[in-house]
Amino acid sequence: MSAYALANVRSVELCPDIVEYLERIQGTMDPFGGRFIFHGGEKEVVEGSWAQDLILIEFPDPESVRGWWNSPEYQAIKHLRTDHMAADIVLFDTLPRDYQVGETAAKLAKLM
Template identity: 55%
Template sequence: MTHGPGRVEVVEGSWGSDVIVIEFPDRERVRVWYDSPAYREILPLRTRRMVADAIFAGGCPRVTGARTRWRTERRRGARG
């Protein structure tokens, strides 16, 4: 779960306020959590006190080694 008061720079469109991101391993598990009796019990605590949108968004596939390759290529470029 990610949430923070970090500065947001709007470069296109408009921005309302905060973003909260909760990561799940897959769509099935997020649906199980969202439909669970435990979450349904506390859901009114959020919905009665704030106006918000909730979405399920697909993530990006993990790319192993991409950061390492980028650093290596950057170092090679810096040498000449």
């Protein structure tokens, strides 16, 4: 079951530290099977507004995304980003393939 790191980037100061972070991050992700799915590219806002950039990184499983996030290798470069970027970051797992939203709706209806 895949797991993800999602960043909602509110602002970034382009500087040498950010360039170094980008040069080094893939090396921290590779041992955990991480790959960029979306990295601040073009997006189509179809409802509401969205001024921020998105970054989405996929990992093969929940243990891998958490292992990467907590790894000494990533922690060693993290300051290069956090010193120059304001972002909200979440780690999350995917739902099981057999997930049925109707079951969730039925459970919520019973609570009302």
